[in-house]
Amino acid sequence: MALVVRALATLVLVAVTLQVSKAAVHKVGDSAGWTTIGNVDYKLWSATKTFQVGDIIKFEYNPQFHNVMRVTHAMFRSCNASLPLETYTTGNDTITITTRGHHFYICGVPGHCQGGQKVDINVPRALSAEVAPTPLASDSPPAPAAKTPAPASNSVASLVKKSHPVLLALAAVMVFVVFGSSFHA
């Protein structure tokens, strides 16, 4: 019984640790920042990144010359800055991505979006790991070394992530049952 509790506690700890360590900060345009200078290819920039819910998008720019506006897809395509969903003007804006899907940002200064100062932050709606459930069976052969965590811990992580609140509740119940019974005995 205590072993089960310990295993569950470890699993919860791993899940929490993974979730914390997963959040990344993405500075738009990398060293160039959010600008019209140098014709930064923001489409290319975002294509080279992997965005996840919880990640932070950072826009760094001179607020005298630029701003950041979150817009709809249609407004993004036509560079329409007349009705932004959100506007940021500090020059050092950090935006936490809380939902999957596309997040469209443009600079609202006339001409800048048309000049390429626009970026589409896309958080894939379904990650491959979540679509195809990875078998947890111990007889499955170990996959070739991945650059990040082992496949087994990946599948456990996605499993735990999906059932996180349930698991926490379960762990709490287990702890209660074990400690409760040991006090009675």
Ligand SMILES: [Cu+2]
């Ligand atoms: Cu601008």
